[in-house]
Amino acid sequence: MQLLPWISDEFLINAVEKLLIIADKSLQKSETDFNKNVLDPFSAIFQIAGFNISHDEWLIAEKTRQAQKSLQNHVGDFHQIILGGVGSWENLETGQIMDLVNHDKKIIAEIKNKYNTVKGSDLSGLYQAMENLVSNKYSTFKGYTAYYVTIIPKKPTRINTFFNPSDKEKGTKFSENHDIRLIDGASFYEIVTGDPNALFNLYQTLPTVIQKLTGKEFKSDTINQMIKYFELAYGSSHSKG
DNA sequence: AAGGGGAGGAGGCAGCATAG
DNA sequence: CTATGCTGCCTCCTCCCCTT
Numbered sequence A: 001m002q003l004l005p006w007i008s009d010e011f012l013i014n015a016v017e018k019l020l021i022i023a024d025k026s027l028q029k030s031e032t033d034f035n036k037n038v039l040d041p042f043s044a045i046f047q048i049a050g051f052n053i054s055h056d057e058w059l060i061a062e063k064t065r066q067a068q069k070s071l072q073n074h075v076g077d078f079h080q081i082i083l084g085g086v087g088s089w090e091n092l093e094t095g096q097i098m099d100l101v102n103h104d105k106k107i108i109a110e111i112k113n114k115y116n117t118v119k120g121s122d123l124s125g126l127y128q129a130m131e132n133l134v135s136n137k138y139s140t141f142k143g144y145t146a147y148y149v150t151i152i153p154k155k156p157t158r159i160n161t162f163f164n165p166s167d168k169e170k171g172t173k174f175s176e177n178h179d180i181r182l183i184d185g186a187s188f189y190e191i192v193t194g195d196p197n198a199l200f201n202l203y204q205t206l207p208t209v210i211q212k213l214t215g216k217e218f219k220s221d222t223i224n225q226m227i228k229y230f231e232l233a234y235g236s237s238h239s240k241g
Numbered sequence B: 001a002a003g004g005g006g007a008g009g010a011g012g013c014a015g016c017a018t019a020g
Numbered sequence C: 001c002t003a004t005g006c007t008g009c010c011t012c013c014t015c016c017c018c019t020t
Helices: A009-032 A041-050 A055-083 A120-135 A185-193 A198-214 A220-234
Strands: A100-102 A107-114 A145-152 A160-162 A180-184
Touching (some): A120 A180
16 A cells, blocks of 8 residues: 555665655764854853753753754655656756656746745746746747745645735735745645645655655654644644545 | 744755866 | 755744634
8 A cells, every 4th residue: 555645665665764864864964064154152142041941951952043943944855756656747956947747737936945035026027937938939948837836835724825925126025926826835745736635635744754764763742732832833734535 | 911833034955067 | 075055844923813
């Protein structure tokens, strides 16, 4: 029995393994390259005093912080890899304007992990790039629908609406274009897989995959806690149906 | 008037590709 | 090899509107 009906076990396991390897390397690097980026000595002294911790505790916290920074840079990429492994979806190389394309469904997508990943003034440029790709008659993607995907949305509800940020040149909003859309992760996973619970099912499967790869088992209260975090991010509507 | 919250600006840290 | 520029993710701050 396949772990998830919409993606092969091999692909899923490889994607998860990749992130685990990155996590491991990040932790190692925080030891070996601890001073690669100049530490803020003032920050250190105020943390030790203000958080009431010892130097040893600060050292652990700082290494964890550095490793977490590295790892988080790849979480968005994880979704891009997974989604690019479904059906006729393609994960475009870095350097391309967009992250994902499906020529059958005529959809292109830019994947960001969190709603506040891109600052306001940069949304302006993103909109214009998307507008160009789907509107320009010489574009490969003329007539496609472009999605700006925020895997983790601002509020724990599903959204699939016009993406019309404000034009930083003019200070007014771009016009609402039906083919340039803002969508959350749960909704976009549904478009890609056809399964309304795909994102939640992926999340639920991760402990199993991780255990296969590492032998490490998640405690049941840890899993319950993880489910709560998911519900805080996406609401609890995933459990229906 | 005070406080919550959204929008937008700025900046820090990290990875990666590439130029020199 | 190092330096540099670009991109991604996250945090902090300020301004401003709206509710209480």
